[in-house]
Amino acid sequence: MVPCSLHGLTHFLPRCVCVCVCVCVCVCVGQPCSVTLGAAFGFAAQGHLDIKQEVNRHPSLCLTSCWHCHSESPVLACPRGRPVSLVQLGWTEWTAAEIRTPAKRSLHLIVLCFLSRSSSLKATLGIFYIIVAVTIIITQYNIHFSSMEVTPVRTDHRDGRFYVYLDHTLNFGARQDVPTHTSWDAPIIWEGMFDPDLHDQTHFEANSSVALAVFAVGRYLEFYLHNFLTSAEKHFMLGLSVTYYVFTDYPEKVPKMELGPWRSMKVLQVEKHPRWQDVSMMRMKTLAEFIESDIRHHCNYVFCFDVDQVFTGRFGSEALGDSVALLHAHFYTLPQHRFTYERRPTSQAFLETGDFYYHAALFGGSWENMKNLTEACLAGIMEDKKNKVEAVWHDESHLNKYYWLHKPTRVLSPEYCWDRRLYDINIWVTRLVWVKKHYRQTRV
Missing domain, CATH: 3.90.550.10 (Spore Coat Polysaccharide Biosynthesis Protein SpsA; Chain A)
Structure with missing residues (x-):
């Protein structure tokens, strides 16, 4: 889970900055996005959250259930009062195991930003896009040699000397x-x-x-x-x-x-x-x-x-x-x-x-x-x-x-x-x- 120390970010950083930081943590370390997002908004970062309990405190975040605890399609409550299914938005049903992949957690956060009334979340989405773009560039630059750094070197000991194989x-x-x-x-x-x-x-x-x-x-x-x-x-x-x-x-x-x-x-x-x-x-x-x-x-x-x-x-x-x-x-x-x-x-x-x-x-x-x-x-x-x-x-x-x-x-x-x-x-x-x-x- 995301460390509880993330909860303290909201005491001295703007909310949109906290969300960006938590998005990066979500993608990089593979933590559930509901916990990450909850930490950014001052929720208790303890285990899986039932975000429905927080709707009254944060009406712009209208989730009907914890995405990570159910295999059925998650349903969002639209800010205008109309429930919207992710299936209706064009995605197929995701199981709890599938939802834990970093790419799909990121999609969850983007959907939240789109359906929210919060201006801070909308600003977060723009910053998030910048983070994604920079991440893609860095990944493309480093991908050529990523496998080289983790693959062990093979050697052959002949005639008292080592012969190296790096193919x-x-x-x-x-x-x-x-x-x-x-x-x-x-x-x-x-x-x-x-x-x-x-x-x-x-x-x-x-x-x-x-x-x-x-x-x-x-x-x-x-x-x-x-x-x-x-x-x-x-x-x-x-x-x-x-x-x-x-x-x-x-x-x-x-x-x-x-x-x-x-x-x-x-x-x-x-x-x-x-x-x-x-x-x-x-x-x-x-x-x-x-x-x-x-x-x-x-x-x-x-x-x-x-x-x-x-x-x-x-x-x-x-x-x-x-x-x-x-x-x-x-x-x-x-x-x-x-x-x-x-x-x-x-x-x-x-x-x-x-x-x-x-x-x-x-x-x-x-x-x-x-x-x-x-x-x-x-x-x-x-x-x-x-x-x-x-x-x-x-x-x-x-x-x-x-x-x-x-x-x-x-x-x-x-x-x-x-x-x-x-x-x-x-x-x-x-x-x-x-x-x-x-x-x-x-x-x-």
Whole structure:
């Protein structure tokens, strides 16, 4: 019941203000409205009231019985002396249990205000409408993340470390304009679907650590590496432990950088292949080897990036998952028959159909899944070499084949790797963007 202290409000506050306060209490804490209204008018706030007993004291409130004690339709005595049933007003009969819902209690109060002669109640109705409007606005603002605050976080303890699962906290209804999950129920991450603070805090408490692998071979180092690393320091997995693994044929040319807390860099020398296609494909071999020998001992998650792009916005822990793929910006709105899969059956990357077209500019996941992915793609590439076949889009073709056979558990929307030459109203933010390509200078 409403606390008896509400009775004291009438001693020093205007009656209409008291009613507004009690209406808020009624809606928020779920108390019977007859008691709440009675408290506002100085009635004794004790249990269910027989308001008929108060008619003589307050003729503007003409109820024939307590609404909460009877299952029949409540009947109001109109100020003009004519009884009016709520059924006659357009409502069906409400049982005692139904009447206790906050929305219907609010309707009771509104009906009372309409049928009353009291100017204070009429003023109350206007103020009540304002309260309702503000409440709706606040509710709409907070509804996106209401479920996130009460849903427990799930973790998986593997290899002495915690792996965090927060997919159940995502608000899939926040983006009605785009697909937000796959046919196998993996989330497609868009701006507005996740609570960044919840993800960051949870991963921080779980000591999540991320390896960022990037290949800067030949003149790619000169044209792109500095801007890539500088932007990553501003936007990539801030607040988490990050290790940059820079693979290059010229370690001495890697720019010296001052890194933030919990961030470090390892520069590793790799062989320079005569063709850029081989550099792209053979990174699978290099990654598989270093995941096994080094990365797995230090990091939970691994991401591999192309170097010819820059971070422009938050690229945070919401992107972490067991197996993470990226929708290609140029293909995610196109029909499947236009996807540039490898269509020749002679290649190990052959795909007759698929789910999406994934971009090899970035891919990631737990170190276990990344090791499996790189080894599987490498096996396909080496088999093609043996058969003198080269997939149409090299390692990207093999990556799409792998994700067809082994569905990713998390898919990143194109906002995580966007081409600014494109326009799309669905891209609210950009987190990583393509930069100008210097193919004549770099692909030599």
